[in-house]
Amino acid sequence: MLTPERLSLNTATVREQWDLRQCVEGCLRHGFGGIAPWRDKIHEIGLDEAARIIRASGLGVSGLCRGGWYTAEGALTEAVIDDNRRAVDEAAAIGSKYLVMVVGGLPEGSRDIVGAREIVTEGLAKTLEYARSVGVHIAIEPLHPMYAADRACVNTLRQTLDICDVLGDGIGAAVDVYHVWWDPEILDQIKRAGKERLMAFHICDWLVPTRDMLTDRGMMGDGVIDIKGLREAVEAEGFSGLNEVEIFSALNWWKRDADEVMQVIIERGRTSC
Amino acid sequence: MLTPERLSLNTATVREQWDLRQCVEGCLRHGFGGIAPWRDKIHEIGLDEAARIIRASGLGVSGLCRGGWYTAEGALTEAVIDDNRRAVDEAAAIGSKYLVMVVGGLPEGSRDIVGAREIVTEGLAKTLEYARSVGVHIAIEPLHPMYAADRACVNTLRQTLDICDVLGDGIGAAVDVYHVWWDPEILDQIKRAGKERLMAFHICDWLVPTRDMLTDRGMMGDGVIDIKGLREAVEAEGFSGLNEVEIFSALNWWKRDADEVMQVIIERGRTSC
Numbered sequence: 001m002l003t004p005e006r007l008s009l010n011t012a013t014v015r016e017q018w019d020l021r022q023c024v025e026g027c028l029r030h031g032f033g034g035i036a037p038w039r040d041k042i043h044e045i046g047l048d049e050a051a052r053i054i055r056a057s058g059l060g061v062s063g064l065c066r067g068g069w070y071t072a073e074g075a076l077t078e079a080v081i082d083d084n085r086r087a088v089d090e091a092a093a094i095g096s097k098y099l100v101m102v103v104g105g106l107p108e109g110s111r112d113i114v115g116a117r118e119i120v121t122e123g124l125a126k127t128l129e130y131a132r133s134v135g136v137h138i139a140i141e142p143l144h145p146m147y148a149a150d151r152a153c154v155n156t157l158r159q160t161l162d163i164c165d166v167l168g169d170g171i172g173a174a175v176d177v178y179h180v181w182w183d184p185e186i187l188d189q190i191k192r193a194g195k196e197r198l199m200a201f202h203i204c205d206w207l208v209p210t211r212d213m214l215t216d217r218g219m220m221g222d223g224v225i226d227i228k229g230l231r232e233a234v235e236a237e238g239f240s241g242l243n244e245v246e247i248f249s250a251l252n253w254w255k256r257d258a259d260e261v262m263q264v265i266i267e268r269g270r271t272s273c
Numbered sequence: 274m275l276t277p278e279r280l281s282l283n284t285a286t287v288r289e290q291w292d293l294r295q296c297v298e299g300c301l302r303h304g305f306g307g308i309a310p311w312r313d314k315i316h317e318i319g320l321d322e323a324a325r326i327i328r329a330s331g332l333g334v335s336g337l338c339r340g341g342w343y344t345a346e347g348a349l350t351e352a353v354i355d356d357n358r359r360a361v362d363e364a365a366a367i368g369s370k371y372l373v374m375v376v377g378g379l380p381e382g383s384r385d386i387v388g389a390r391e392i393v394t395e396g397l398a399k400t401l402e403y404a405r406s407v408g409v410h411i412a413i414e415p416l417h418p419m420y421a422a423d424r425a426c427v428n429t430l431r432q433t434l435d436i437c438d439v440l441g442d443g444i445g446a447a448v449d450v451y452h453v454w455w456d457p458e459i460l461d462q463i464k465r466a467g468k469e470r471l472m473a474f475h476i477c478d479w480l481v482p483t484r485d486m487l488t489d490r491g492m493m494g495d496g497v498i499d500i501k502g503l504r505e506a507v508e509a510e511g512f513s514g515l516n517e518v519e520i521f522s523a524l525n526w527w528k529r530d531a532d533e534v535m536q537v538i539i540e541r542g543r544t545s546c
Contacts, residue, residue, distance in 0.1 A: 106481075111499045113455065146419040148455035149481045149497045159457045182386065182421035184432045208379075208422045213486060224422045226384045 002231075002243055002269035008034035008062035009262070010202065010246035011041045017258035020045055024057045030262040034060030034242045036100075036200075042090060051093040061096040062242040063139060063174065063200045070123030071104035071116050071153070084127040091136045098139045098199045099131065100174045105150045116153045125167055132170050139174040139199035140164070144182075146213055156180070157189035164197055172197030175234060176246065178204050178217055181225040187233050195238030203227055203273060204247045215250035219264060221272030228273055243273065275504075275516055275542035281307035281335035282535070283475065283519035284314045290531035293318055297330045303535040307333030307515040309373075309473075315363060324366040335515040336371040336412060336447065336473045337364040343396030344377035344389050344426070357400040364409045371412045371472045372404065373447045378423045389426045394436055397444065405443050412447040412472035413437070417455075419486055429453070430462035437470055445470030448507060449519065451477050451490055454498040460506050468511030476500055476546060477520045488523035492537060494545030501546055516546065 009032050011023050018026060020041040027035050035054065042050040042064075054061060067087035072080055091099040103120040106113060128138050142160045143152035154160055157180055160173045173193055180186050190198070205223030210216050220227055231243065245265050247253050253261050282305050284296050291299060293314040300308050308327065315323040315337075327334060340360035345353055364372040376393040379386060401411050415433045416425035427433055430453055433446045446466055453459050463471070478496030483489050493500055504516065518538050520526050526534050 106497055111497050113497075113499070117457070144418060145455040146417065146483075146486075149479060153455075155455055156457065162457075182418040182426075182428055184390070184429065184435075206422060210419075210486060213419075213483060224379055224384050224386075226386070 002273045004031040004266050004269065005033040006243055007032050007265065007269055008036050008060065008242035008244040010036040010065065010244050011038050012065070013245055013247045013253065013265075014258040014261055015041070016254040017261075020050055021053055022258070024053050024059065026258060026262055027059055028057060030259075030266060032059070032262075034062045034244075036062045036065060036244050036246070037094065038065045039087065039090060042094070047090055047093055051095070054094045060242055061094055062244045063098040063100045064091040064094060064096040066100045066102045066141070067127060068101040068152070069104040070120045071107045074107040074110075076119050076123050080123065081126050084123070085130050088127065088131045088134060088136050092134050096136070098137050098174070100200060101138060101140045102143060103140065103152045103154045105148060105153055113148065113153055120153060121163055121166065124163065124171065128167055128171050137199055138171040140171065141174040141176060142179055144179040156183055156185070157193065158185055161189060161192055161197065172199040174200035174202065175230070176202035177225050177227055177230050178202070178206060181206060181230065186230070190233045190237060193237065198234050198237055198239040199241070200244060201231065201234050201239060201241060202244045202246045203231075204245065211251060215248045217248045219247060219253065220245075220268040231273060243269070275546045277304040277539050277542065278306040279516055280305050280538065280542055281309050281333065281515035281517040283309040283338065283517050284311050285338070286518055286520045286526065286538075287531040287534055288314070289527040290534075293323055294326055295531070297326050297332065299531060299535055300332055301330060303532075303539060305332070305535075307335045307517075309335045309338060309517050309519070310367065311338045312360065312363060315367070320363055320366055324368070327367045333515055334367055334369040335517045336373045337367060337369040339373045339375045339414070340400060341374035341425070342377040343393045344380045347380040347383075349392050349396050353396065354399050357396070358403050361400065361404045361407060361409050365407050369409070371410050371447070373473060374411060374413045375416060376413065376425045376427045378421060378426055386421065386426055393426060394439065397436065398440055401440055401444050410472055411444040413444065414447040414449060415452055417452040429456055429458070430466065431458055434462060434465055434470065445472040447473035447475060448503070449475035450498050450500055450503050451475070451479060454479060454503065459503070463506045463510060466510065471507050471510055471512040472514070473517060474504065474507050474512060474514060475517045475519045476504075477518065484524060488521045490521045492520060492526065493518075493541040504546060516542070
């Protein structure tokens with residue numbers, strides 16, 4: 001049971017309907033506790049204006065999506081490092097304590113996933129160094145293994161925490177139920193993470209059947225994930241952040257009126273989380 | 274580099290083109306070392322005839338696909354146990370040392386994956402008891418996490434071996450590169466498995482993009498999996514079985530002439546494995 005003030009709207013959920021200003025107004029109108037913008041929504045209206053709107057709203061900011069993609073140019077390049085530095089600055093500007101990382105998949109033409117993971121760890125280390133200097137935390141989002149090739153080669157919470165163990169303070173995990181619900185180790189690894197490293201909690205649902213690997217996520221309650229069980233597991237470790245709703249849904253929710261989507265989220269927060 | 278006598282044809286690879294007799298003849302014509310039938314191909318011509326044809330061919334049998342699906346009726350039922358007993362008998366009849374298990378996903382309407390896994394372990398224990406009595410080994414196939422809901426709730430080699438540790442002798446793993454290539458732990462877990470528990474090795478490739486979650490597997494060399502690296506890892510543990518080619522491909526290979534498919538497999542065995 002989640003009341004609206006415990007919910008955060010990830011802007012991807014209504015990315016086809018609303019710009020950032022509309023997202024902020026929608027969150028206020030529906031009584032959401034916070035927002036988590038994607039960078040494209042910020043760039044559309046400019047960072048200064050985005051920061052002004054978000055800060056003036058009084059909404060919590062559960063994270064900025066996203067930095068990472070360290071393998072985009074094969075080897076780690078200055079351009080990729082610079083872009084991540086800008087992402088850190090944007091997180092700081094909008095008052096987000098966390099920058100969420102989708103780390104990138106295999107470089108074009110590569111079959112070397114071990115090598116890709118080395119590039120990612122090196123890139124995270126560089127971004128972390130800068131992030132520490134401005135007080136932003138890095139939240140690695142392990143992505144479902146079906147995205148290992150083309151989006152993120154960090155695919156389990158265990159792997160995420162292994163990287164965090166190496167890199168030290170200021171880096172942790174963004175746990176999205178969609179990506180981790182299947183993992184036989186998830187409850188143990190949530191315990192291992194502990195409060196300091198549980199930086200974000202994202203909710204949606206896994207539909208059966210899933211008709212598209214990227215854009216067919218379900219509304220909470222429409223699928224098979226034990227969302228409440230996972231929420232209680234992170235809360236048992238002391239996580240007290242917002243429950244960020246991130247639903248990629250080209251086939252359904254992106255086609256609906258955004259205020260209707262917000263209402264359904266609120267209902268499902270009450271009944272299915 | 275794999276020569277044809279080290280290859281086995283999983284009948285699913287040409288399931289739209291050939292019946293079992295044609296598969297056996299095709300394997301002989303192209304110099305394959307073995308075959309791995311699915312049960313539907315056996316039932317089409319009857320078990321006695323299937324056993325006769327396969328035994329007369331002199332082909333190796335790398336496995337029978339598949340038993341399992343323990344969650345099909347929610348709780349474990351006699352019907353499910355009986356069907357698995359028949360699958361064991363069929364494996365013995367065709368001279369297959371191994372019965373490959375796709376264990377089943379969540380029961381209809383369930384969000385309890387922990388409970389599903391308990392049903393599966395209980396079912397495997399029952400089948401194993403019978404299988405030991407007739408000298409058949411049980412090879413659990415961990416399926417890619419994207420199938421956790423609807424096909425198999427055993428999703429990593431670590432989890433597979435944890436189950437094997439509990440159940441004892443005569444049970445191990447069928448390692449399919451498609452399902453495990455992304456796993457950060459795969460090389461360690463292959464070592465942990467060891468020779469006795471590495472019962473089958475399946476090859477194909479992961480395409481980018483993957484257009485269908487079930488039937489868009491790639492021919493070896495067309496995707497991003499380091500097949501050779503994984504093959505060498507199982508061989509380093511002493512695995513000396515056949516390399517079983519299992520490609521579900523509604524969009525491509527199932528539409529082609531089956532002899533052409535066999536020729537491409539042989540080529541790719543040489544160049545991409």
